[in-house]
Amino acid sequence: MPARPAPKKVVLAYSGGLDTSIILKWLQTEYGCEVVTFTADLGQGEELEPARAKAQMLGIRPENIRIEDLRETFVRDYVFPMFRANAVYEGLYLLGTSIARPLIARRLVEIARETGADAVAHGATGKGNDQVRFELSVAALDPSLRVIAPWRLWDLTSRTKLLEFAEAHQIPVAKDKRGEAPFSVDANLLHTSSEGKVLENPAEPFPDYVLQRVTPPEQAPDSPEMVEITFERGDAVAVNGEALSPATLLARLNELGSRHGIGILDLVENRFVGMKSRGVYETPGGTILLEAHRGIEQITLDAGAGHLKDSLMPRYAELIYNGFWFSPEREMLQALIDRSQEHVTGTVRLKLYKGSVRTVARWSDHSLYSERHVTFEEDAGAYDQTDAQGFITLNALRLRLIAARRARLGGGLGGGLGG
């Protein structure tokens, strides 16, 4: 293939950190192109204005520096829809990084369109999932845009070379960045993830200093704390009776969870690109939210709806993990999930204590729980126990026919297929 012509204008997902600053400069030198920086507040807990100053210092024109607070959008349009599904990847991971990528990609594309850019760029490496998530999202939203992934292109393949490049291009390197970080961190309002370096041996427990945000359970308060979360149509709307916007609500739950040591996960997971990786995830508010959402669904969803959702959740979570947020199949599953949430309204009370969160009570005007039916006491005819006879007999009919076959063919005692 002949080399492609250089892009003219590139929108870069820019954090203001060393790596994306090097990318910024590399784009300028490699392609001679104009760069638009996009820096989003997704609740990662860092000041964004330094990113502006740094971009300016690296020669970006003011109108090409975009800084946005996307926290409400992030929680309302990405985190909450995902939590309606009780999504966990591989049984345990709450998808905190995965769910942020499509939003960033969407804004990159929109800004590219606004600014007439012909490419977008990101700082994800060629080994991870994030490159896939960014690039599938861009392809789905605007396939005419080129995506530049410098980590897959350049020859800055070691720490030394990166620092040399920084030095050669007057990119300031903070003293504490001269040495290598002992692990790599990603953060947003939903979670903090840590991976790499000291974490690469899954047979070694992670050292305490890896935790960025959640108090180790042993240091959490000695008294439990109760919290009540109210849901409307599947989304959390209030904490302890106080109505809160999506991002404010998640921030509140993060405070509670962090204080009580909740949401620490040490996981070895399967990346979409085929290898296993080990990560430490801290998802304090999300862990509470998942437990609460399950709690309210317990009384407001019937078995038909609940079991269907449960059976599709792994597929839904896998799609998000793999980067297919903007795919027909994710949207179809979302339609199914959203359809189930119409009555997922009510309040859950949870107990937070030293690393665990547990539903202790739940109530709702939309409850399907019927004390009349379930009671051990006299039920005034709500339920006729003789109905169970017919129910069992007909559910058993096919099993009886199988057993009769086994007997006919001379088989011994058995169940199922009669082996």
Next chain:
Amino acid sequence: MPARPAPKKVVLAYSGGLDTSIILKWLQTEYGCEVVTFTADLGQGEELEPARAKAQMLGIRPENIRIEDLRETFVRDYVFPMFRANAVYEGLYLLGTSIARPLIARRLVEIARETGADAVAHGATGKGNDQVRFELSVAALDPSLRVIAPWRLWDLTSRTKLLEFAEAHQIPVAKDKRGEAPFSVDANLLHTSSEGKVLENPAEPFPDYVLQRVTPPEQAPDSPEMVEITFERGDAVAVNGEALSPATLLARLNELGSRHGIGILDLVENRFVGMKSRGVYETPGGTILLEAHRGIEQITLDAGAGHLKDSLMPRYAELIYNGFWFSPEREMLQALIDRSQEHVTGTVRLKLYKGSVRTVARWSDHSLYSERHVTFEEDAGAYDQTDAQGFITLNALRLRLIAARRARLGGGLGGGLGG
């Protein structure tokens, strides 16, 4: 339908308690039939010999009194196969009661065949799942056997009537059984469940005295405890390096879990018979075992096997919950699950602390984790980052074609279906 003739000989699942003693006497008086009592030790933590004495007192001939220790069978042939699937019902329940029923039913059937009985009887009520589990199992194993469910047949529909019947038939009633128990309990080596009465309002937290076996987390030790569990082909075989039989191993984990407040669940679930019920479950060892099994699978199962298992788990758990252990479809799923466990061998280290259990390390000769591939360091060519380009491009192709259609038809920016 004309009334069926009375059974001649009935094998009764007999606990030695008041309710099944009344059933025993009712069978004798209602049908004039011979009764064989079957009392199994499934690790419920009660002496069984009193059941023998009581059965004798109620007129059962010694050769008709069967008392068996089924703990090893229970864990090896029922609990362990189920844990290979990481089975949880409705996201949370570890199926402690559900998994015991098929074993009891199987022994009832086998004893009926040995003793020439023409019926079996159980003490489950007409509102619950256990009647279904017992009766589907019997239908699958020997459909020629009649199942008698006195709670669906008799007119002893109140506590008063039951006690009157007991008195009329010289069935001794322990003083503490004269009043009604504040809730109903079922226990075996895997779990203790409590439900009914004081637990019937799911908006009310359960009182502490409901807990039968697990220390409330607040009263658990202030220091975490580490435990190492070793697996071979999907089943736990050793704790802290000590090889243990299945039942002994689960008992060991129960001690650890109970001490550290692990495995308490307050759940509103959907019964197979159509209503919701609220239960408090204590599954100390099982909760540790589930976490550990997930931990070892993380490094020994690849994504293809793991995700397939995950996607079928809800269906598998539902089958067990609903009583279809002895069904072709459960056996087919078991074949699939068992096929995946060939390399699920290795050791997991877990931290137990005040109600939570968390994997902190895992290692295995069968590990698929490849530090060479995942490392942030120089990987000596194990992984070529440029491969990611082609991988993403082809995964994106269909998304690009969808986006091109949207553009062609005049749609705006969008993902997925392009709405």
Next chain:
Amino acid sequence: MPARPAPKKVVLAYSGGLDTSIILKWLQTEYGCEVVTFTADLGQGEELEPARAKAQMLGIRPENIRIEDLRETFVRDYVFPMFRANAVYEGLYLLGTSIARPLIARRLVEIARETGADAVAHGATGKGNDQVRFELSVAALDPSLRVIAPWRLWDLTSRTKLLEFAEAHQIPVAKDKRGEAPFSVDANLLHTSSEGKVLENPAEPFPDYVLQRVTPPEQAPDSPEMVEITFERGDAVAVNGEALSPATLLARLNELGSRHGIGILDLVENRFVGMKSRGVYETPGGTILLEAHRGIEQITLDAGAGHLKDSLMPRYAELIYNGFWFSPEREMLQALIDRSQEHVTGTVRLKLYKGSVRTVARWSDHSLYSERHVTFEEDAGAYDQTDAQGFITLNALRLRLIAARRARLGGGLGGGLGG
């Protein structure tokens, strides 16, 4: 249980035939209740006015005789949504009877509300699926209504008794109904089903006289006929370029299919109540429609959407077969399916010939087929074949790691789990 008080007013699904006329009279005599008859035209191909006359003759007041043409509603709101899913039960059955039941039940409930009736009644037997479909639908729509299923209640358990009852109550019996029909028939615009009697031995081919509507293929025209069906958003809207209403369109396809011997199915299926039954189904238009819908989806749905639909279709079909049309899970699946149909617009050309229908061409403005990409000719860079290398390498990575494990552990050549 004490006997329930008699219903006061019952809405009966009334065909005007002998069986439902006997039910009508039985309701009157058994309960002394008022009866409202409901007779619907679902395209079964019978005059409805005779049902009015007969109802009047049996003493039903004119205002209590409801006759309705539901053909358009049936096809638009029931048949078409189902065909969006390509639903077939057990691989082959197009659900012609199943899909009509919820509509009839819905109208029964609505008429009961309009007329102040406290019960509805149907003529389905206690062995089949239709009783379940009627009664689950009524329960879902208005659980306060009682459902009366005379076949499960009365003692008219033989043909002789039925005829005696008819004679005793001056119900006219057509001469050709005096003997027993050699099989039982159900019909509507979608299909005709035949079962029972001469069809009860599945080892015996059905005799030609069973076919009610489709020409035997051997007698179909010797020349093929082409037909073009146009779809909009998943629903057929035109045949050979002529826009048609849903019912008119299905009738047109029925003519075509019947002429060419299309849509005959001889099936042994699993009933929801646990037994197997054998039926002969004739679904001429539906069989064409299914093939056409698949044909248009081939070019308008991408793999993600299509495979997700395919994987859920069996569950969706099972729900309809079992009577759960008005259930949350059917509605959730419908939301998912409908979401996928936004671009299922275009035209399919099919060839009809002596029992078979085959797509021979399809085109659409919404097509995702890209000749540029797929061509064997020069593709002008649409597709870079070197991308396949990376795609394959990363898809293979986990398989290579598994193989490396096998080699490490001393296993031989193998695939998969390495057994």
Next chain:
Amino acid sequence: MPARPAPKKVVLAYSGGLDTSIILKWLQTEYGCEVVTFTADLGQGEELEPARAKAQMLGIRPENIRIEDLRETFVRDYVFPMFRANAVYEGLYLLGTSIARPLIARRLVEIARETGADAVAHGATGKGNDQVRFELSVAALDPSLRVIAPWRLWDLTSRTKLLEFAEAHQIPVAKDKRGEAPFSVDANLLHTSSEGKVLENPAEPFPDYVLQRVTPPEQAPDSPEMVEITFERGDAVAVNGEALSPATLLARLNELGSRHGIGILDLVENRFVGMKSRGVYETPGGTILLEAHRGIEQITLDAGAGHLKDSLMPRYAELIYNGFWFSPEREMLQALIDRSQEHVTGTVRLKLYKGSVRTVARWSDHSLYSERHVTFEEDAGAYDQTDAQGFITLNALRLRLIAARRARLGGGLGGGLGG
């Protein structure tokens, strides 16, 4: 990446045709390597000895020419296991090409090991699925082997260049190969596929001359033919009572199907690499076999087993289509499917006529069909119709509770979620 060193010895999947002869020579000239040719008889209907002569002529030493008859292996170990699942891709395609690839790949790997080769090579292009199937299989079986895919590597990107290369290297070109074939063909005992060139416009019906093997239905005999196929444990073992080996049996069915115009499919499908393609498939025997297998399962599988299989079939078919035959998940699904086939034994009678095949009768000692239960006649108590009451009532309970909620909250008539 630095260029890899040349392979020393390559096993080439060699058909003897022009394309693979060019590849053979290209490997020799490009790498200076030794080439081992592997030519397999999979029932494609071509003489293999010419391939030997041609290989020799191209300088391959006799001991490096491998020609094998794999027909029995192909049908017994690949086709039959797949048919146990009733596998069809995207609702229609019987996977005739897909299922042959893993066997060829397996033999390539085995021969490489036997001959000490360090690479294998295939003639699949960079746009199709076959490259993926070959290479995933090799990766799963022996990841140390290099795979060479010349179509992705060389610059022979036009017909003209290929012919020039052939001429330059004394590769004989048959006269009829000088022009381009109007479409591309793949064949084996299961099917013939045609694609490309004249077939690239899916809006154009394929011309009759595309058909390679099946008589057009209009030219098929005017009289139907009956055939009986006998199964044992899921696999066909006899035709019309004559026991046949797997390959012989499939050949026999091919004769029958081809004569009667059976198994023609014109499909637009989704390739794994992301684009759609259009193919014409002829699967005469396989189409009969699928119908027959469904027919025997109808009476020998119960609903639990059958519905579980049905729900997983699309995933299983997708795995085979995508090239994951040697993957843990395909093997897990196979274990599940095989477990279900224990009693799939019996005989099916089918009618073949002008393009269609239809089950008309089926019988088995293993049948679960119970005429006693299903009969419209007196059933002597086999089935108690009053059981249906309880069955329906409990299945309806959750729907009633949903409806009660809707009424409580003021909603109108509705079903399901109560919208």
